[in-house]
Amino acid sequence: MPSLEWLTIFFVLLAPSLAQEKASPISEQCGDVLTEPYQPLQIKQSADKDCTWDIKRSANETTRLVFSVLNLNPNADCSQENVTVSDENLQVLGVLCPNSPQISVFEAVGGLSVRVFTDSNTSDRILYLFYNSFATGSEPVSCGGNTRGISGTISSPSYPNRHPDFAFCVWHLDAPKNTKIQLSFTEIFLEIDPLCRFDFIAVYDGPSTSSPLLDLLCGRTTAQLETSSNSVTLMLSADYANSYFGFSAAYKALPKSNTTSLSCSGDEMTVIINPSYLESLGYTADELTLTDTACGPLSSNPVAFIVPYQTCGTVRKLEDHTISYTNTISASLARGLITRRKQVQIIVTCELDGNTVVEIMYTTEDDIIQEQRDTSRYDVGLSFFTSETFVTPVLESPYFVDLNQTLFLQATLHLPDPQLTVFTDSCFASSEPKFQAATYDLVRQGCAKDDTYHNFPSGSGFARFSFGAFKFLHLHNSVYLKCRVVICDTNDTASRCNQGCITRHRRDLGSSKWKANAVVGPIRLGHHTHNDISESIGEENGSKAEHGSFYLFGILVLVANVLIVSLVVLRSSRKQRAAYRYHPVPTQ
CATH class of the missing domain: 2.60.120.290 (Spermadhesin, CUB domain)
Known part of the structure; x- marks a missing residue:
């Protein structure tokens, strides 16, 4: 027997006694x-x-x-x-x-x-x-992190060598929507203790360590776990002694329904097919393609398709207030005269309607049809740019500016569709990020409410505007913006994007209308000198003096109009006959 195997057995036999010694x-x-x-x-x-x-x-x-x-x-x-x-x-x-x-x-x-x-x-x-x-600020061991994916592996630091002492690692793993995660621990070799007091792996069924504890693992073992959601959290905690080889775990996303799942993002669909389900139908992943047969699966375990909106045979359709993208996953037809396998078709559709993305999937096995639905939102970003050329974005946050500095913003739809454009319907500012304090309108229903607001022509997938920087009186210098944008079909001349300012409510804003919200901030004022502040106060006082006489004249005109209207109403009421007057209804 090799010396390494003897050494491993020796450690396994010795570990319980060391654990007991350390616990006392x-x-x-x-x-x-x-x-x-x-x-x-x-x-x-x-x-x-x-x-x-x-x-x-x-x-x-x-x-x-x-x-x-x-x-x-x-x-x-x-x-x-x-x-x-x-x-x-x-x-x-x-x-x-x-x-x-x-x-x-x-x-x-x-x-x-x-x-x-x-x-x-x-x-x-x-x-x-x-x-x-x-x-403070220096972890004993660098490990853990956030991961998004369909499949992969997670292992302890230094694996397959010994994990370091004082290792404390937290991994957050997210899979596509409508899936669950299968974890297969191919090896676990941590300090052996029946209670897992010293070194352990805690697995949580959800996005954080506050989620339900799925299992607590330690010692020399293997395990296979399955979550109930598309998120899982792993925590590795190790103390100062008796470190071994740690662990290695493979993960993969599986449909919650155990057959198929669909999720939509800003520019593509993700379809997951359970390998065991496909095997039960007599097919392998290599036999499946999208409408364009050159587009096959991304992986075979799980069977995963990334379906782009613009290629691989995806069909775009406009109908009423809905835009949809549809593709079909199917198996290649059998050769010869007969077959004993069902013809499988998985029709996937992402419908964009209102503020949501509606996801629809049909799986056909000859005469058997399955349907799944889910909702999401448009992916719209709001960014600052340094000039009206909109070439260089502002990457710093918070964005430090001067009062009355012209700020340039672009709302971008993260959906590569040249037939869609964006219109800024409303945009307002607040002094705090939750927008629970008083707000100030820059534009409302396409109508400019701020004198410095300027709207630039829209383009394919974006809208641009600018305004002069300001601050809220008696509050902090930070300003946050929330904008409601409308996504329209560029070929629809009656769409909301072509209507501009609307001064009254309309029931139908166009045959193609989709809305989304975007938030950006904070904008923060730069540091000013005492002279800058004094000049600003002087300009404000001068402006008040110039407009004082105008305000007085306006008040006098308003009072005169009220008196005239009162006299007209009084004269009209005297001419009415008593039989048509309203009388109070007696109450008990």
């Missing part, structure tokens, strides 16, 4: 002050206790605290029994209750404190936690 002794004292840079702590707490463990660290360090065992009285509620974690300023970071998740992680700059409060129940409570501190 159990702390039964009521509280303590911990000053080490890292330390595991197993607490056995009895009834009617209120104990606090203070972790003392310097102000230039970050302390991470990981709970891997939380065994409180299951019959108590959170007011009777809990674990409270606070930072060194006594700010509560979280409260763990008897029904809280098994794995919990807290971080703070400086030290932390852990307070364990128990009720009168005589059962023992067991907690296992591990903390380590490191220089």
Whole structure:
């Protein structure tokens, strides 16, 4: 037997004894002050206790605290029994209750404190936690990240070699809509412990560690898991000793229906076909193509098609208020006179209507038809440019500008269709990003409301405009913009994009109308000198003096008009006969 296999067996046999040694002794004292840079702590707490463990660290360090065992009285509620974690300023970071998740992680700059409060129940409570501190802004191990895809692999840092000590990694994985994710752990070799106290992998069924815990893995094993959604989160936590080879996991997206799924984005469709479903029909991925037979699947496990809107035989159709893109996935016809396989056709359509993208899929197996629907939104971006040539975009955020500086913006539809154009219907500003404060209109229903607003001619897939920079009085210098744009067919002369300013509400704004919203910001004023501010105030006062007499004249005219209208109404009411006057209805 090779020496590496002997060494592996030796580690497997030795690991449980090392784990037990590291877990002892159990702390039964009521509280303590911990000053080490890292330390595991197993607490056995009895009834009617209120104990606090203070972790003392310097102000230039970050302390991470990981709970891997939380065994409180299951019959108590959170007011009777809990674990409270606070930072060194006594700010509560979280409260763990008897029904809280098994794995919990807290971080703070400086030290932390852990307070364990128990009720009168005589059962023992067991907690296992591990903390380590490191220089703020410098993780001990670089790992984790965000991933979007149909299939791939995730592995621990340094795999297939030993993972480093103090590894703490979080991976967020997103697959296309209407899919679920299958995770296949081909190898897991972490510190062996029945409770997974020391080194472990936590798998969450969703986009964050707040999602439901799907499984907790450790030791020497393999596993296959399946999520209920198109997102999964993996957390690897390792302490300071007994590091092994870590893990390697393959992931792939599968349809939630176990047959097929469809999702639409700004410029393409994604179709996922379950390999087992295709196999049950007697086909392989290599036999499937789009309408253009030169366009085959992107992958075979899962069977995935990326369907572009502009090529591969995709058909574009305009009907009433809807624009649709349709393609067909089909299997090549059998050769010869007979076949015992069903003729499979998967007709996929993305319908763009209103503020949404409606996704439709039909799967035909001779006379069997399946239908699926989903919704999304137009992908419209709003960006600043440095000049009216709209060549160089502004990449900095926030965008620092001067008062009354001309700002150039472009709303872009991220859909490469030359027959669509964009029109800026409405655009307003706010001093805060949620637009819950008072807003200021730049343009409303195509009508300019700001004197400096200027609309440039629209083009294929974009709209452009400019205005003079301003600030909100008595508020911060930041300004956020939200614009409602309309997407139209360039060949439709009666569309909303060709109607311009609308001063009254119309029921039908054109035969081809699609709306989307875009937000950009913040715009922030640059730093000004005292002289700049004084000149600005002087100009404002001068403007008020010039317009004072005009305002007085307008008020006098308004009063005169009110008096004339009152006299006309009074004279008209006297001429009416009493039989046609309104009388009050008596009430009981």
